[in-house]
Amino acid sequence: MPEELEDFSTPDFTIYNAGQFPCNRYTHYMTTSTSIDLNLDRKEMVILGTQYAGEMKKGLFGVMHYLMPKRNILSLHSSNNMGKDGDVALFFELSGTGKTTLSTDHNRLLIGDDEHCWSENCISNIEGGCYAKCIGLTKEKEPDIWNAIKFGTDKCPIKLDMHFELEPFIFFCPNVCKFLAMLENIVFDEHTREVDYSNNSITENTQASYPIEYIPNAKIPCVGPHPKNVILLACDAFGVLPPVSKLILPQTMYHFISGYTALVGQFVRLEFFLCKK
Ligand SMILES: Nc1ncnc2c1ncn2[C@@H]1O[C@H](COP(=O)(O)OP(=O)(O)O)[C@@H](O)[C@H]1O
Ligand SMILES: C=C(OP(=O)(O)O)C(=O)O
Numbered sequence: 001m002p003e004e005l006e007d008f009s010t011p012d013f014t015i016y017n018a019g020q021f022p023c024n025r026y027t028h029y030m031t032t033s034t035s036i037d038l039n040l041d042r043k044e045m046v047i048l049g050t051q052y053a054g055e056m057k058k059g060l061f062g063v064m065h066y067l068m069p070k071r072n073i074l075s076l077h078s079s080n081n082m083g084k085d086g087d088v089a090l091f092f093e094l095s096g097t098g099k100t101t102l103s104t105d106h107n108r109l110l111i112g113d114d115e116h117c118w119s120e121n122c123i124s125n126i127e128g129g130c131y132a133k134c135i136g137l138t139k140e141k142e143p144d145i146w147n148a149i150k151f152g153t154d155k156c157p158i159k160l161d162m163h164f165e166l167e168p169f170i171f172f173c174p175n176v177c178k179f180l181a182m183l184e185n186i187v188f189d190e191h192t193r194e195v196d197y198s199n200n201s202i203t204e205n206t207q208a209s210y211p212i213e214y215i216p217n218a219k220i221p222c223v224g225p226h227p228k229n230v231i232l233l234a235c236d237a238f239g240v241l242p243p244v245s246k247l248i249l250p251q252t253m254y255h256f257i258s259g260y261t262a263l264v265g266q267f268v269r270l271e272f273f274l275c276k277k
Contacts, residue, residue: 011043012043013043013044013045013060013063014043014044014045015044015045015046015047015056015059015060016044016045016046016047017047017055017056018046018047018048018049019047019050019051020049020050020051021048021049022034022048022049023035023048023049032049033048033049034048034049034050035047035048035049036048036050036055036059038059038062038063040063040066045059045060045063047059052184053131053182053184053207053209054131054207057114057115057127057131060126061075061077061115061126064115064117064126068117071119072119072120073117073118073119074117074118074119075115075116075117075118075126076090076092076115076116076117076118077092077093077094077099077114077115078090078091078092078099078114078115078116079091079092079099079100079102079103079111079112079113079114079116080103080111080112080116080123080125080224080227081103081104081105081108081109081110081111081219082108082109082111082219082224083107083108083109084108086224086225087228087229088111088123088224088225088226088227088228088229089103089108089227089228089229089230089231090116090118090123090227090229090230090231091103091231091233092230092231092232092233093232093233093234093235093256093261094261096133096205096235097233097234097235097261098233098235099113099114099233100113100114100130100131100132100133100145101132101133101142101145102231102233104130104132104142104144104145104215106143106144106216106217108217109217109218109219109224110130110212110215110217110218110219111123111124111125111219111222111223111224112125112126112127112130112212112222113130113131113132113212114127114130114131115127118226118227122223122224122225122226123223123224123225123226123227124222124223124224125212125222125223127212128211128212128222129209129210129211129212130145130148130209130210130211130212130215131207131208131209132145132148132207132208132209132210133205133206133207134149134183134186134197134206134207134208135197135198135200135204135205135206136197136198137197137208138197144215144216144217145208145215147214147216148181148208148210148214148215149181149183149208149210150180150181150210150214180210181208181209181210181214182208182209182210183195183206183207183208183209184206184207184208184209185202185203185205185206185207186199186202186206186208187199187201187202232247232252232255232256234255234260234261235261236260236261237260237261238260240260241255241260
């Protein structure tokens with residue numbers, strides 16, 4: 001946002017995202033037209049041949065997996081929320097297992113939905129926003145996520161003066177320069193701009209991004225004490241694990257490595273594979 005840029009001195013890291021513009025397949029070792037290149041010395045990342053917004057956040061998460069262990073900090077693909085008594089619950093596992101959905105709980109404070117650092121002192125969120133899967137999203141089932149996807153709200157005084165200069169699916173109001181929310185791969189009515197969250201004709205992996213402050217009970221700043229409960233979200237699509245189990249450490253490690261998990265990740269990998277073919 002422009003007002004944030006005013007005090008923005010040297011960036012810690014710079015991402016050059018060229019969207020659809022492909023990488024050069026004739027480059028040595030390049031096997032596809034998509035590449036994510038990282039230079040840790042120059043602190044730069046170059047994204048070519050993909051419009052998936054997740055590349056930026058996951059790219060920087062990869063950087064954190066390199067930097068944080070050097071400082072004795074664990075970077076974890078996890079969500080975290082906190083109860084009224086300060087008890088933190090950490091949910092971890094692969095994509096589509098419910099980290100965002102289950103941590104966004106009206107009765108608990110949201111610390112973050114996807115990427116955290118766990119240090120000797122605390123849990124802290126790496127990001128400033130959330131990234132929710134929105135296939136089948138309804139107001140009844142997931143009201144906080146639904147309400148966080150804003151399309152001109154009372155925070156934005158010029159409801160009727162929306163422009164869609166970037167992409168039709170970026171809900172951005174240039175008059176107030178307020179980032180509202182961004183939807184990827186969703187199907188919507190071009191006239192009413194009403195989104196059909198049940199439509200998976202583009203992909204099962206539809207996503208919504210929104211600032212964490214749009215969740216009413218977000219914990220700002222996004223930090224908390226050591227987790228009291230650690231929950232492995234198997235989301236086992238193979239029907240091997242019971243719905244809820246209390247595991248001791250070796251069992252947790254065994255089931256984590258066994259990888260009975262959600263199908264969404266498999267869809268993502270399959271689509272990726274088919275696109276490349
Ligand atoms: N019981 C459940 N718990 C969590 N998510 C569920 C459940 N049933 C269906 N879902 C759906 O699974 C998806 C989980 O996505 P999300 O929470 O964004 O996962 P992650 O953050 O781990 O990638 C959402 O579309 C959610 O609506
Ligand atoms: C961003 C993704 O998943 P998650 O929400 O688990 O990070 C993804 O599937 O690309």
